Structures are given as structure tokens and as C-alpha cells.
Amino acid sequence: MRHRGIPALALAIAAALLIAACGSSSSSSSGGSGLSGSSGSSGSGGGKSTVNGAGSTLAAPIYQQWASTLSGQGVTLNYNGVGSGTGIADLQTATVDFAGSDPALKSSDKSKMKGPALQFPVAFGAITISYNLSGVKSGIKLDGPTISKIYLGQIKTWNDPAIKALDPGMSLPGTSITVVHRSDSSGTTAGFTKFLAATDPTWKSQVGSDKEVKWPTGTGAAKNSGVAAAVKQTDGAIGYVEQAYAIENNFTYAAVKNSSGQFVLPTIQNTSAAANGIPVPADLGISTINSPAQGAYPIVSQTFLIVYKDPCKAGASPSVASGLKKFLTYAFGPGQQTLGAGSNQLLYAPLPSSLADKNTTQLGTLTCNGSPIS
Secondary structure (H helix, E strand, O other), rough: HHHHHHHHHHHHHHHHHHEEEEHOOOOOOOOOOOOOHHHHHHOOOOOOOEEEEEEOOHHHHHHHHHHHHHHHHEEEEEEOOHHHHHHHHHHOOOOOOOEOOOOOOOHHHHHHHHOEEEEEEEEEEEEEEEEEEOOOOOOOEOHHHHHHHHHHOOEEOOHHHHHHHOOOOOOOOOOOOOOEOOOOOOHHHHHHHHHHHHHHHHHHHHOOOOOOOOOOOOOEEEEHHHHHHHHOOOEEEEEEEOOOHHHHOEEEEEEEOOOOOOOOOOOOOHHHHHHOOOOOOOOOOOOOOOOHHHHHHHHEEEEEEEOOOOOHHHHHHHHHHHHHHHHHHHHHHHHHHHHHHOOOOOOOOOOOOOHHHHHHHHOOEEEEEEEEEO
């Protein structure tokens, strides 16, 4: 279904997930009972299981949508969009069964896990540079160094000469720029700051890139939804917002200069192009930020599902392990058909078939107490 039509369903699903989370006895920040609580599954309930996850807000609409389909397959999928950093932390303490994370796992992330972890790319989402500027439509041209200067607090008005130089002939008001950024540990922040660090040496040396950074200026807001709300409510505001949230709020957004020198809008086609020709490491920890591919939108974030290679050794029941495998099998198979630009699809770019095949191969290594999961 088209993401513009998601709000009612998403709210209903989110309400159901909140009820399920509030009923848990876990103290996890994600609200799920997770591995240590056997995810509330019934070991002899006709193959039914409950799988709890937390993390990426970028991916939250995907998992909320998939939950409705998986419920008919005996899997109750609960997902709490609390940010990539919190999702990884919750998996490290085994209070959830899977984490959603936009950046790939770091060595420091892996070292805190209760056992070997597997990461699976799921989809690609554009990180838009959204703005609220009365009378100005989508398509203001911006490049990495200019966006960097805005977020460094060096460019303060929309008619600054640096912006006007990129947009000759466009009438830009002298409205003050209000910078909005994430206040939580965020994969969207990691992708956005990685792009700035790749395109502006000053940003790289002074701020750097990570799920959390020390912002030179601006107002913080939690989650993609919080940044979207702040931009929507503030004239002159600019914020980095995942594409699905930008479209939900009817935002205007910039055409951003890519590594080929093209100013590109964050369409599904241009988002998909970012996956072309990127290297795929053995652990599947890919990155599509500042892709060299022709026609690629330059701020495209991949999002991952992360699970324990042997969830049972981390405390999950065999029922939960079986539910995880059903979920992952759906995610890399039929679930990919729900992503795209069609009228019945979520506005994310699906995986190339070659990458989905690598996911399926890796999925075959998932075990429960050392034995294959049926």
C-alpha cells in the first residue's frame, strides 16, 4: 500500500504494539520482553511465536506493515522505533529478539553482544534535506559543503550567497534558518553526518560522523517523527528526515549534489540507484552513503536487521527462533515486493536480487542450540 495511505493503519498497528509492549515485564527501553523473557511465546502453541524488536525509526513503517501480514503466518511481530543505537543496546542485553539499525555493526558493537551476530540489509531509504520555506517549492539545490555550513551555524539565512550561487534565478527569502537535528542515538544521524564528513573536510575534522555527534548549533528532536514535527511547525526550518516521513508531512526537500556532480531529488528510482556497484563485504555491512553510481541520490541509508546467529544460546526459546526465521525469510522474499514506488507499496527501495540472495544464504546459517532451525 502507498505510504501516503499508511497513517490510519500505522497508528492502529503502533497502538497494538504499544499495548503489547506495555504488558511486558521487561525493563528494556524498547518495551519488549525479548530473549530473556522468551518473547512471551508459546512453545506448544501450534507453531505460533512472538518476536520483539527495536531500533531504527527509518525502518519502523516497514516492520509495522509487515507485522499485519506475518500475524496470519503465526508470528506476532512487535517493533519499537527507538533509534538504531537503542536497538543495538537492547539486543546486546538480550531484551529484544532483533535490532533494527541503519549503520552496519562496528567491532565495538559486536564485542558487547552475547554471541555472534548476523546483520542483514533489508531496504534503502533516502534521507531528505527537508525545509519549511513559505512560497518555495521542492528542488532547492544544495551540496554537501553548503549543508555542512548550515549545520555548523555559518549560513544563517535562506538568501545567503552560498545558497543563491547554487540556485541562480530562484527567489529566496531572507528568512532565518532554524536547524533541526536528532537528539537521540540515530542511524539517520549516522548516515547524514557520514555524507557531510565525506563531502566537507571541515565537518569531518570538527564534528565527524556517528549515531550521536556534538552539534555545533540547532534544536534537537527525538526520532524521525520528532524532527519532522519540528520542521513542520517552524517557518524557515531545515532538518534531515527519512523520505517516508517527509512524504507523510508533504514536505518540500532539496535536490542534493551527488558524487557525479548531478543535483538529484530523493525519488525511489534515485534511491535504488545508490545500491548499484557498491562493495559488499563478507558480513554484508554495506554502505550506500555518497554512492558513486550514476543518478544516485547521495544520502541514501541502508537499514539492517540484526539477530544472534544462535538466538537460543542467547536465551530465546525454540519457538522464538522459529518465528525469527519465518520473519527473516519473509523480509528477504515476499516482503521485498511491498517496497517501491507503486500505489500499493511502501516508499523504500528494495534490495537488488543479488543482495537478497546473499541474505538468504546467510539465513541458512541461523541455528538454535547448534541445530538448524526448521
